[in-house]
Amino acid sequence: MESSIEETEPPIERKSLIKAFAASLSGTSLEWYDFAVYGACAALVFGHLFFPDGDSLAGTLKAFGTYAVGYISRPLGGIFFGRLGDIVGRKKVLVWTLLLIGIATFIIGLLPTFSSVGYLAPVLLVLLRFAQGVGVGGEWGGAVLLSSEFSKPEQRGFWASAAQVGPPLGNLLANGVLAIFSQVLTTEQFIDWGWRAAFLLSALLVIFGLWVRFSLEETPVFKKLEQHDERSNAPVSEIFKHESRALFAGLFARIGPDVLYSCFTVFVLAYATQYLGMPRSDAIESVTIASGIQVFFIPFSGWLSDRVERRLIYAVGTIGAAIWTFVFFYMMQEPTFARLLIGVTGALICHSLMYGPQASLIAEQFSARLRYTGSSLAYTFAGIVGGAIAPILLTWFISFDPSGFFICLYIGLSCILTLIGLAMTRHPHQL
Structure with missing residues (x-):
């Protein structure tokens, strides 16, 4: 049952609301810029650079394995920081998580490679990736x-949806930087x-x-929890x-949104360059443009979910994602930049319809006194199933099935799990 804390609407200045939006957006933008x-x-x-063994596929799989570490460590951050967020407050914890993510990312940029220090290089990379994941989990x-x-x-x-705009904005910034580098730098x-x-x-985003x-x-909600002494000790x-x-x-x-996002923002870069033989700049630019569209489409989807039942908007995006993946791989039988751009953009629009309402939908399922912990645990454990193993499985599937059929089935199954989750959710007035 929802806490009485929110039965009386707190007086909120619009200036504070805008600052909260910016604070939420900046942190998740840094998180996803890093990722x-x-x-x-x-x-x-x-x-x-870190896993040289002469086999490009094996090296990519190992690199994606360190990518997965950032997801696997998230539940530790979700448990630790989520608990603190329900006990000491939202603001304090978010300062700590931002520092942890930012410092780990900055140090990655200074790491020596395998050619300099041997196996110490991938070990340090994995440790820093682990630290990133802990921060992201909270x-x-x-x-x-x-x-x-x-x-x-x-x-x-x-x-x-401010927190949800962070991934495409971070992706836009990251791939924009990489796109510029791919144009002005040699390989x-x-x-x-x-x-x-x-x-x-990334230091600029941290500051x-x-x-x-x-x-x-x-x-205001946590302030009232303190005033009424309704904070949970466990x-x-x-x-x-x-x-x-x-x-x-x-x-x-x-799960469905996580797998879809991994496919069309991470895996698609390796797929387009290594399997389709397209230029690296084409792959990066397609993700950059599609992410730019998401920056506007995600808050629109969140706004729409305030006017139409959230679960309906979410379900439309889920079904659309399962269908669109088949369309994408059919189009890429004749790869061109235009087809790649259309394919990635269509997938990320479907993702936006899920991602825009997602933050409010999940947060509304939990009582105010447990909301930080509950939302963090749902986010982090789903990340292991959805985001951590997705690039590895996607790379493995395409290695023996270049048509992408098994990838389509994988994403379709993930979307079915998402629809099951939606069926289990309750409208706020039912809580």
Whole structure:
């Protein structure tokens, strides 16, 4: 049952709401800038620099394996930071997670490669990737609450989408940087130092994010939890005892979008360059343009979910994603830049219809006193099933089935799990 904390709507200044939107957006943008740069480099150069064994497929799989580490470590961050977020507050925890993600990413840009220090290089890469994942595990749940708990319930879909705009915006920034580098640098220059510059530039996002978050007050909802002494002392155990349905509903609902996003922002870079023989710049530019469209389409989908039942918008995107994947691989039987762009854009529009309403839909499933922990656990555990293993499985599938049929089945199954999750969710007035 929802806490009485939210029965009375708190007075909220629009200035605070806009600052909360910016604070939420900046953190998730950094998170996904880091992940997008890492994913792109895993697809394009990390196999050669950190896992050289003469086999490009094996090197790519190993690089995607370190990409997966960032997802596998997320539940630790979700448990640790989610619990703190329900005990000490949303704002404090989000400063810590931003610092952890930013420092780990910056250091990756300074790492020596295999040719310099041997096996120490991939070990350090995995450790830093692990630290990134821990920070990310605590970031999303808090970022969602930072914007949604400053908003009115009837506008929650739009304002909570701030955290969801972070992935395409971070992807846009990352692939924009990589696209510029691919145009002005030779392949040798990019492999030598260009990829490092992309990681080091993340420091700018960290500085901006910290400036915004330090200037922001705690959310009105958490302030009332403190005033009424309704904070939980053991939010993780309470989630599993009393709100497990909400947890599994949120977990399943996230799987389809996670797999789809991994396919069309990470795997597609390796697929287009290594299997279709397309220029690296074509692959990066297609993801960059499609991500730019998502920056506007995700908040639109969140806004639409405030006017139309959230689960309906989400379900339309889920069904569309399963169908569109077949269309994409059929089009790519004759690969051109135009077809690649249309294919990636169509997939990310379907993703937007799921991702826009997602933050508010999942957060609304949990009571206010357990919401940071519940949202974080749903996000992080879904990431293991959806995001962590997806690039590895996608690369494996395409290695023995270039037609992409098994990839289509994989994404279709992921979308079925998402529809099951949606069926398990409840409208806020049912809670």
